[in-house]
Amino acid sequence: MKTKITKLTPAQEALLPQIRDEWLRHGLSTEPADRPTAEEGVRAAYRAGGLEPPRFIIWLGSPWAGVIGQVITSGIIVEYLSRGQVDGQVGGQVHGQVDDQVYRQVGGQVYGQVGGQVRGQVDGQVGGQVGGQVGGQVGGQVDGQVDGQLIDWWKGCFYGQHWAGYYSYCDAMERIGVTGLEPIHGQMQVARSAGWWWAFSDFAVITERPSILHRDAAGELHCADGPAITYPDGWGFHVWHGRRVPQWVIDSPDVERIAAEGNVEVRRCAIEAMGWGRFTEEAGLMPVGLHPGTSRRSTELTAARVPDPGNPGQYLTLYDVPERLWGSRVRLLMCTNGSVERDGTRRRYGLTVPVHISDPLEAAAWTAGLTKNEYACMQRRT
Amino acid sequence: MKTLAEVTAVHGFEVLEHLEADAEIPILDGLQAQGDLIIVPVPLAEADRARPVPAEGIAVIGAAGGGHEHRLFTSVPGTATFGPANSRLVQAIGVLECTEPAYILHPEHGGTGIAPGAYELRRQREQADEERLVAD
Numbered sequence: 001m002k003t004k005i006t007k008l009t010p011a012q013e014a015l016l017p018q019i020r021d022e023w024l025r026h027g028l029s030t031e032p033a034d035r036p037t038a039e040e041g042v043r044a045a046y047r048a049g050g051l052e053p054p055r056f057i058i059w060l061g062s063p064w065a066g067v068i069g070q071v072i073t074s075g076i077i078v079e080y081l082s083r084g085q086v087d088g089q090v091g092g093q094v095h096g097q098v099d100d101q102v103y104r105q106v107g108g109q110v111y112g113q114v115g116g117q118v119r120g121q122v123d124g125q126v127g128g129q130v131g132g133q134v135g136g137q138v139g140g141q142v143d144g145q146v147d148g149q150l151i152d153w154w155k156g157c158f159y160g161q162h163w164a165g166y167y168s169y170c171d172a173m174e175r176i177g178v179t180g181l182e183p184i185h186g187q188m189q190v191a192r193s194a195g196w197w198w199a200f201s202d203f204a205v206i207t208e209r210p211s212i213l214h215r216d217a218a219g220e221l222h223c224a225d226g227p228a229i230t231y232p233d234g235w236g237f238h239v240w241h242g243r244r245v246p247q248w249v250i251d252s253p254d255v256e257r258i259a260a261e262g263n264v265e266v267r268r269c270a271i272e273a274m275g276w277g278r279f280t281e282e283a284g285l286m287p288v289g290l291h292p293g294t295s296r297r298s299t300e301l302t303a304a305r306v307p308d309p310g311n312p313g314q315y316l317t318l319y320d321v322p323e324r325l326w327g328s329r330v331r332l333l334m335c336t337n338g339s340v341e342r343d344g345t346r347r348r349y350g351l352t353v354p355v356h357i358s359d360p361l362e363a364a365a366w367t368a369g370l371t372k373n374e375y376a377c378m379q380r381r382t
Numbered sequence: 383m384k385t386l387a388e389v390t391a392v393h394g395f396e397v398l399e400h401l402e403a404d405a406e407i408p409i410l411d412g413l414q415a416q417g418d419l420i421i422v423p424v425p426l427a428e429a430d431r432a433r434p435v436p437a438e439g440i441a442v443i444g445a446a447g448g449g450h451e452h453r454l455f456t457s458v459p460g461t462a463t464f465g466p467a468n469s470r471l472v473q474a475i476g477v478l479e480c481t482e483p484a485y486i487l488h489p490e491h492g493g494t495g496i497a498p499g500a501y502e503l504r505r506q507r508e509q510a511d512e513e514r515l516v517a518d
Contacts, residue, residue: 366507
């Protein structure tokens with residue numbers, strides 16, 4: 001009886017971040033699928049489930065095409081086959097056999113051979129991190145977008161590269177010495193080479209990986225000037241810092257569309273995408289305390305702004321934000337960055353503050369957790 | 383006073399190219415801000431759980447998934463400590479105490495110089511439906 005692995009050696013611990021990074025690369029890959037390798041993987045996955053490999057393997061260009069395709073493919077194949085030689089019987093989904101059994105086997109081996117502390121370490125340093133970035137922040141968005149339009153049609157899907165979290169965990173286990181994990185190799189091979197796939201008894205449908213994928217500093221899907229993710233067949237969608245949004249939010253946000261948008265989170269993304277500076281102009285927002293009818297060229301408007309302490313030549317202005325636009329009652333502090341951008345300009349940005357705050361300096365102080373008088377002593381802001 | 387180029391070279395820290403390399407970093411003992419990081423002088427600081435600021439510095443605001451961090455360095459090794467804040471504010475990060483000037487560097491904002499003294503470092507906050515901390 002093999003002794004359980006209850007502690008990792010320094011060499012094994014050093015390996016974990018490498019394995020994590022390898023699988024992050026697979027999970028976020030935008031390379032064209034390696035079709036021969038993926039097909040081999042699919043066949044191996046079937047055999048691991050005790051099944052004959054599929055007669056046909058069909059490639060489609062995106063999860064979207066795959067979800068629709070896997071539903072109608074059997075009908076097409078039956079139609080094609082019934083015109084020809086072979087029998088017209090085409091079987092149903094075999095996801096259960098290919099996955100559930102294998103998943104249980106693999107889980108059993110890991111549990112039996114590895115102690116709880118080490119399992120936790122590998123989960124924390126490899127599986128959880130890869131799963132969070134790939135499954136949570138990318139795969140989940142794609143899933144959500146498909147689900148929004150084709151509810152439940154994708155049942156029985158193998159998520160390929162988007163299951164990198166789970167496969168990275170298995171890979172790490174194997175590389176620290178767990179044996180008997182061969183049944184998952186086929187699935188892992190597909191995950192290194194392709195996107196989502198479906199298993200039927202006579203055929204399989206595999207799909208391509210995205211060709212374009214943009215993320216922000218926090219790892220969320222995000223793109224300010226186009227779709228955040230695009231697949232080779234053209235399917236894709238727009239995302240603003242992890243929130244899926246309609247195309248207009250990215251391409252052409254304006255006050256009218258924002259006002260007409262029913263979803264408050266989408267409205268807020270659109271305001272951010274537009275920029276608070278442009279938004280305050282186009283929405284005609286008024287500094288607090290001024291009459292709504294005040295001309296934008298008036299001296300009162302200029303007087304409403306306050307010099308930004310520690311930031312010479314720059315000003316702070318406090319605006320009221322209509323509740324129906326933001327979704328709740330809030331005021332907006334417009335500031336100018338203390339540092340210049342590459343093109344020499346200074347970025348203007350907005351910070352929302354509670355409505356009980358009545359002037360710009362008090363608002364800036366609130367963001368720093370200080371009183372107005374304390375904040376007025378700011379010596380330098382970069 | 384040292385320039386941005388001199389301080390970043392000593393600590394091996396990269397800032398964006400367009401920032402003025404020859405700009406001197408003033409060393410100040412009052413209230414300062416660097417983007418969403420606020421440096422608040424405090425009259426007395428509790429030093430018990432503070433640790434020395436090491437040669438590689440401390441990221442007082444970390445880079446989330448590849449973004450930018452605000453990194454704290456000493457000008458003279460062994461002259462600064464950083465410990466948990468005793469403030470009840472959610473936005474408090476920690477307390478810096480230094481007997482020689484300390485620097486906080488950031489790729490977009492350049493350098494902030496801090497004179498000997500005690501300071502509470504805070505994150506800027508904003509109000510959505512509930513308070514949240516600003517990310518630079």
